[in-house]
Amino acid sequence: MRQIIQFVLCVSILLLAGARSLLAQADPEWTEPFPPFHIAGNLYYVGSKGLANYLVTTAQGNILINSDLEANVPLIEASIEKLGFKFQDTKILLISHAHFDHDAGSAKIKEMTGARYMVMDADVPVVESGGKLDFQYGNTPGSLYPPTKVDRVLHDGDEVKLGGAVLVAHLTPGHTKGCTTWTMQVTEAGKTYSVVIVGSPNVNPGYKLVHNDTYPQIAADYERMFEVLKSLPCDIFLGAHGAYFGLEEKYALMKDGGANPFIDPTGYKEFVAQKERDFRAELAKQSLAAK
Numbered sequence: 001m002r003q004i005i006q007f008v009l010c011v012s013i014l015l016l017a018g019a020r021s022l023l024a025q026a027d028p029e030w031t032e033p034f035p036p037f038h039i040a041g042n043l044y045y046v047g048s049k050g051l052a053n054y055l056v057t058t059a060q061g062n063i064l065i066n067s068d069l070e071a072n073v074p075l076i077e078a079s080i081e082k083l084g085f086k087f088q089d090t091k092i093l094l095i096s097h098a099h100f101d102h103d104a105g106s107a108k109i110k111e112m113t114g115a116r117y118m119v120m121d122a123d124v125p126v127v128e129s130g131g132k133l134d135f136q137y138g139n140t141p142g143s144l145y146p147p148t149k150v151d152r153v154l155h156d157g158d159e160v161k162l163g164g165a166v167l168v169a170h171l172t173p174g175h176t177k178g179c180t181t182w183t184m185q186v187t188e189a190g191k192t193y194s195v196v197i198v199g200s201p202n203v204n205p206g207y208k209l210v211h212n213d214t215y216p217q218i219a220a221d222y223e224r225m226f227e228v229l230k231s232l233p234c235d236i237f238l239g240a241h242g243a244y245f246g247l248e249e250k251y252a253l254m255k256d257g258g259a260n261p262f263i264d265p266t267g268y269k270e271f272v273a274q275k276e277r278d279f280r281a282e283l284a285k286q287s288l289a290a291k
Protein backbone atom coordinates (compact mmCIF):
# COMPACT_ATOMS: atom_id res chain seq x y z
CA MET A 1 0.00 0.00 0.00
CA ARG A 2 2.76 2.40 1.00
CA GLN A 3 4.50 1.70 -2.32
CA ILE A 4 1.33 2.54 -4.22
CA ILE A 5 0.96 5.80 -2.30
CA GLN A 6 4.59 6.64 -3.01
CA PHE A 7 4.11 5.83 -6.69
CA VAL A 8 1.00 8.02 -6.92
CA LEU A 9 2.81 10.84 -5.10
CA CYS A 10 5.77 10.56 -7.47
CA VAL A 11 3.56 10.66 -10.56
CA SER A 12 1.61 13.64 -9.18
CA ILE A 13 4.82 15.54 -8.49
CA LEU A 14 6.10 14.79 -12.01
CA LEU A 15 2.79 15.90 -13.54
CA LEU A 16 2.80 19.08 -11.48
CA ALA A 17 6.40 19.84 -12.47
CA GLY A 18 5.51 19.25 -16.13
CA ALA A 19 2.47 21.50 -15.90
CA ARG A 20 4.54 24.20 -14.26
CA SER A 21 7.18 24.16 -17.00
CA LEU A 22 4.44 24.31 -19.66
CA LEU A 23 2.92 27.23 -17.79
CA ALA A 24 6.30 28.95 -17.66
CA GLN A 25 6.53 28.69 -21.43
CA ALA A 26 3.16 30.28 -21.99
CA ASP A 27 3.01 32.86 -19.18
CA PRO A 28 -0.04 34.91 -20.22
CA GLU A 29 1.58 38.11 -18.92
CA TRP A 30 4.28 37.77 -21.57
CA THR A 31 1.81 38.63 -24.33
CA GLU A 32 -0.41 40.92 -22.28
CA PRO A 33 -0.21 44.47 -23.64
CA PHE A 34 1.16 47.22 -21.39
CA PRO A 35 0.89 50.96 -22.07
CA PRO A 36 4.06 52.27 -23.74
CA PHE A 37 5.60 55.21 -21.90
CA HIS A 38 8.50 57.62 -21.64
CA ILE A 39 11.05 56.53 -19.02
CA ALA A 40 13.56 59.41 -19.24
CA GLY A 41 15.55 61.28 -21.88
CA ASN A 42 15.41 59.36 -25.17
CA LEU A 43 14.47 56.07 -23.47
CA TYR A 44 10.99 54.53 -23.72
CA TYR A 45 9.23 51.37 -22.49
CA VAL A 46 7.62 49.45 -25.38
CA GLY A 47 7.26 46.00 -23.81
CA SER A 48 4.38 43.85 -22.59
CA LYS A 49 3.37 43.29 -18.97
CA GLY A 50 5.78 40.37 -18.57
CA LEU A 51 8.50 40.96 -21.16
CA ALA A 52 10.44 44.21 -21.25
CA ASN A 53 11.41 46.06 -24.41
CA TYR A 54 13.13 49.42 -24.59
CA LEU A 55 13.35 51.93 -27.40
CA VAL A 56 16.24 54.39 -27.58
CA THR A 57 15.34 57.13 -30.04
CA THR A 58 17.78 59.23 -32.04
CA ALA A 59 17.67 61.54 -35.06
CA GLN A 60 19.35 58.75 -37.06
CA GLY A 61 16.82 56.06 -36.19
CA ASN A 62 16.12 53.94 -33.13
CA ILE A 63 17.59 51.10 -31.11
CA LEU A 64 15.26 48.36 -29.84
CA ILE A 65 16.20 46.08 -26.97
CA ASN A 66 14.65 42.58 -27.06
CA SER A 67 12.32 41.00 -29.60
CA ASP A 68 10.42 38.66 -27.22
CA LEU A 69 8.19 35.90 -28.59
CA GLU A 70 7.11 36.09 -32.23
CA ALA A 71 3.61 36.85 -30.93
CA ASN A 72 4.95 40.02 -29.24
CA VAL A 73 6.25 41.63 -32.43
CA PRO A 74 2.90 43.25 -33.37
CA LEU A 75 2.59 44.49 -29.76
CA ILE A 76 6.05 46.06 -29.86
CA GLU A 77 5.28 47.65 -33.24
CA ALA A 78 1.98 49.07 -31.92
CA SER A 79 3.69 50.43 -28.77
CA ILE A 80 6.37 52.20 -30.81
CA GLU A 81 3.81 53.73 -33.17
CA LYS A 82 1.57 54.75 -30.26
CA LEU A 83 4.43 56.83 -28.87
CA GLY A 84 4.68 58.58 -32.23
CA PHE A 85 7.79 56.78 -33.50
CA LYS A 86 8.11 54.54 -36.53
CA PHE A 87 8.76 50.81 -36.20
CA GLN A 88 10.46 51.09 -39.61
CA ASP A 89 13.05 53.43 -38.04
CA THR A 90 14.43 50.56 -35.93
CA LYS A 91 18.05 50.47 -37.09
CA ILE A 92 19.61 48.28 -34.41
CA LEU A 93 18.17 45.29 -32.53
CA LEU A 94 19.78 44.16 -29.25
CA ILE A 95 18.84 41.49 -26.70
CA SER A 96 19.19 40.88 -22.97
CA HIS A 97 20.10 37.24 -23.50
CA ALA A 98 19.54 34.31 -25.88
CA HIS A 99 16.34 32.83 -24.45
CA PHE A 100 13.19 32.55 -26.55
CA ASP A 101 11.21 35.00 -24.40
CA HIS A 102 13.70 37.72 -25.36
CA ASP A 103 14.91 36.74 -28.84
CA ALA A 104 12.37 34.52 -30.68
CA GLY A 105 10.91 37.51 -32.58
CA SER A 106 14.31 38.73 -33.82
CA ALA A 107 14.11 37.14 -37.31
CA LYS A 108 10.70 38.73 -37.83
CA ILE A 109 11.84 42.18 -36.65
CA LYS A 110 14.95 42.04 -38.86
CA GLU A 111 12.78 41.10 -41.83
CA MET A 112 10.21 43.83 -41.12
CA THR A 113 12.62 46.70 -40.37
CA GLY A 114 16.01 45.74 -41.79
CA ALA A 115 17.55 46.40 -38.36
CA ARG A 116 21.11 45.21 -37.72
CA TYR A 117 21.16 42.50 -35.08
CA MET A 118 23.95 42.84 -32.51
CA VAL A 119 24.54 40.04 -30.00
CA MET A 120 27.17 39.25 -27.33
CA ASP A 121 29.76 36.75 -28.62
CA ALA A 122 28.90 33.81 -26.33
CA ASP A 123 25.17 34.06 -27.18
CA VAL A 124 25.73 34.18 -30.96
CA PRO A 125 25.82 30.38 -31.58
CA VAL A 126 22.57 30.02 -29.60
CA VAL A 127 20.80 32.81 -31.54
CA GLU A 128 22.04 31.54 -34.91
CA SER A 129 20.96 27.95 -34.11
CA GLY A 130 17.49 29.07 -33.04
CA GLY A 131 18.13 27.99 -29.46
CA LYS A 132 19.46 24.50 -30.30
CA LEU A 133 22.91 25.26 -28.87
CA ASP A 134 21.58 26.53 -25.55
CA PHE A 135 23.30 24.65 -22.71
CA GLN A 136 20.03 24.02 -20.86
CA TYR A 137 17.10 24.23 -23.30
CA GLY A 138 18.69 23.07 -26.58
CA ASN A 139 16.50 19.96 -26.66
CA THR A 140 13.31 21.60 -25.37
CA PRO A 141 11.03 22.09 -28.40
CA GLY A 142 9.06 24.95 -26.77
CA SER A 143 12.27 26.94 -26.31
CA LEU A 144 13.34 26.89 -29.97
CA TYR A 145 12.72 29.66 -32.51
CA PRO A 146 13.72 30.72 -36.04
CA PRO A 147 17.54 30.82 -36.32
CA THR A 148 18.61 34.43 -36.80
CA LYS A 149 21.76 35.78 -38.44
CA VAL A 150 23.78 38.13 -36.23
CA ASP A 151 25.14 41.18 -38.07
CA ARG A 152 27.61 42.33 -35.43
CA VAL A 153 29.23 40.17 -32.77
CA LEU A 154 29.66 42.11 -29.54
CA HIS A 155 32.34 41.66 -26.92
CA ASP A 156 32.34 42.68 -23.26
CA GLY A 157 32.53 46.46 -23.00
CA ASP A 158 31.65 47.14 -26.64
CA GLU A 159 29.71 50.29 -27.43
CA VAL A 160 26.68 50.41 -29.70
CA LYS A 161 26.35 53.89 -31.14
CA LEU A 162 23.63 55.55 -33.17
CA GLY A 163 22.80 59.23 -33.65
CA GLY A 164 24.58 60.33 -30.47
CA ALA A 165 23.19 57.51 -28.30
CA VAL A 166 25.76 55.17 -26.75
CA LEU A 167 24.86 51.84 -25.16
CA VAL A 168 27.53 49.74 -23.45
CA ALA A 169 27.29 45.93 -23.54
CA HIS A 170 28.42 44.35 -20.26
CA LEU A 171 28.91 40.60 -20.29
CA THR A 172 26.98 39.29 -17.27
CA PRO A 173 27.08 35.52 -17.87
CA GLY A 174 25.56 32.58 -16.01
CA HIS A 175 21.89 32.74 -16.93
CA THR A 176 23.13 32.35 -20.52
CA LYS A 177 26.76 32.29 -21.60
CA GLY A 178 26.45 35.67 -23.30
CA CYS A 179 23.85 37.31 -21.04
CA THR A 180 24.17 41.07 -21.49
CA THR A 181 23.46 43.98 -19.17
CA TRP A 182 23.05 47.24 -21.06
CA THR A 183 24.01 50.63 -19.67
CA MET A 184 23.54 54.12 -21.04
CA GLN A 185 23.28 57.71 -19.89
CA VAL A 186 20.08 59.70 -20.31
CA THR A 187 19.52 63.39 -19.76
CA GLU A 188 16.24 64.65 -18.36
CA ALA A 189 15.54 68.25 -17.27
CA GLY A 190 19.25 69.07 -17.33
CA LYS A 191 20.26 66.08 -15.17
CA THR A 192 22.17 63.04 -16.39
CA TYR A 193 21.23 59.58 -15.13
CA SER A 194 22.98 56.20 -15.37
CA VAL A 195 20.62 53.56 -16.71
CA VAL A 196 21.13 49.83 -16.07
CA ILE A 197 19.08 47.23 -17.96
CA VAL A 198 19.81 43.96 -16.17
CA GLY A 199 20.20 40.89 -18.46
CA SER A 200 19.18 38.29 -15.85
CA PRO A 201 20.72 37.20 -12.55
CA ASN A 202 18.33 34.25 -12.16
CA VAL A 203 19.26 30.63 -11.59
CA ASN A 204 16.45 28.87 -13.44
CA PRO A 205 14.81 25.70 -12.10
CA GLY A 206 16.89 22.75 -13.29
CA TYR A 207 20.12 24.75 -13.74
CA LYS A 208 23.13 22.68 -12.66
CA LEU A 209 25.67 24.91 -10.92
CA VAL A 210 27.91 21.95 -10.06
CA HIS A 211 29.35 19.39 -12.53
CA ASN A 212 27.58 20.96 -15.49
CA ASP A 213 28.95 19.21 -18.59
CA THR A 214 27.43 21.66 -21.08
CA TYR A 215 28.51 24.75 -19.09
CA PRO A 216 31.42 23.77 -16.80
CA GLN A 217 32.23 27.37 -15.69
CA ILE A 218 28.61 28.30 -14.90
CA ALA A 219 29.14 28.98 -11.17
CA ALA A 220 32.25 31.10 -11.82
CA ASP A 221 30.29 33.01 -14.46
CA TYR A 222 27.49 33.79 -11.98
CA GLU A 223 30.15 35.06 -9.54
CA ARG A 224 31.58 37.28 -12.26
CA MET A 225 28.11 38.55 -13.19
CA PHE A 226 27.37 39.64 -9.60
CA GLU A 227 30.72 41.46 -9.41
CA VAL A 228 29.85 43.33 -12.62
CA LEU A 229 26.31 44.22 -11.48
CA LYS A 230 27.63 45.48 -8.13
CA SER A 231 30.20 47.65 -9.92
CA LEU A 232 27.75 49.43 -12.22
CA PRO A 233 26.57 52.89 -11.20
CA CYS A 234 22.77 52.87 -11.37
CA ASP A 235 20.19 55.61 -11.10
CA ILE A 236 17.48 54.20 -13.37
CA PHE A 237 16.94 50.50 -12.66
CA LEU A 238 15.47 48.40 -15.49
CA GLY A 239 15.72 44.79 -16.69
CA ALA A 240 14.65 42.09 -19.13
CA HIS A 241 11.41 41.41 -17.20
CA GLY A 242 9.25 44.07 -15.55
CA ALA A 243 9.11 41.92 -12.42
CA TYR A 244 12.83 42.59 -11.76
CA PHE A 245 12.26 46.28 -11.07
CA GLY A 246 8.55 46.54 -10.24
CA LEU A 247 7.29 47.82 -13.59
CA GLU A 248 3.60 47.88 -12.71
CA GLU A 249 4.02 49.52 -9.30
CA LYS A 250 6.42 52.15 -10.60
CA TYR A 251 4.32 52.87 -13.69
CA ALA A 252 1.30 53.49 -11.44
CA LEU A 253 3.35 55.91 -9.32
CA MET A 254 4.55 57.67 -12.44
CA LYS A 255 0.99 58.47 -13.49
CA ASP A 256 0.53 60.32 -10.22
CA GLY A 257 3.28 62.72 -11.24
CA GLY A 258 6.15 63.84 -9.02
CA ALA A 259 9.54 62.18 -8.83
CA ASN A 260 10.40 59.57 -11.44
CA PRO A 261 9.92 56.21 -9.64
CA PHE A 262 12.26 54.46 -12.08
CA ILE A 263 15.13 56.39 -10.48
CA ASP A 264 15.78 53.76 -7.84
CA PRO A 265 19.45 53.15 -6.96
CA THR A 266 18.47 51.51 -3.65
CA GLY A 267 16.03 49.15 -5.36
CA TYR A 268 18.79 48.13 -7.75
CA LYS A 269 21.26 47.36 -4.96
CA GLU A 270 18.64 45.39 -3.02
CA PHE A 271 17.64 43.40 -6.12
CA VAL A 272 21.24 42.44 -6.91
CA ALA A 273 21.94 41.53 -3.26
CA GLN A 274 18.81 39.35 -3.05
CA LYS A 275 19.63 37.56 -6.32
CA GLU A 276 23.18 36.94 -5.10
CA ARG A 277 21.84 35.42 -1.87
CA ASP A 278 19.49 33.19 -3.93
CA PHE A 279 22.42 32.09 -6.10
CA ARG A 280 24.63 31.33 -3.08
CA ALA A 281 21.87 29.33 -1.37
CA GLU A 282 21.30 27.25 -4.52
CA LEU A 283 25.05 26.75 -5.01
CA ALA A 284 25.47 25.60 -1.40
CA LYS A 285 22.52 23.19 -1.75
CA GLN A 286 23.85 21.70 -4.99
CA SER A 287 27.43 21.48 -3.69
CA LEU A 288 26.24 19.60 -0.60
CA ALA A 289 24.13 17.22 -2.69
CA ALA A 290 27.12 16.54 -4.99
CA LYS A 291 29.36 15.42 -2.10
Ligand SMILES: [Zn+2]
Binding pocket: 097, 099, 175, 200
Ligand atom coordinates in the same frame (compact mmCIF):
# COMPACT_ATOMS: atom_id res chain seq x y z
ZN1 LIG B 1 16.15 33.86 -19.60
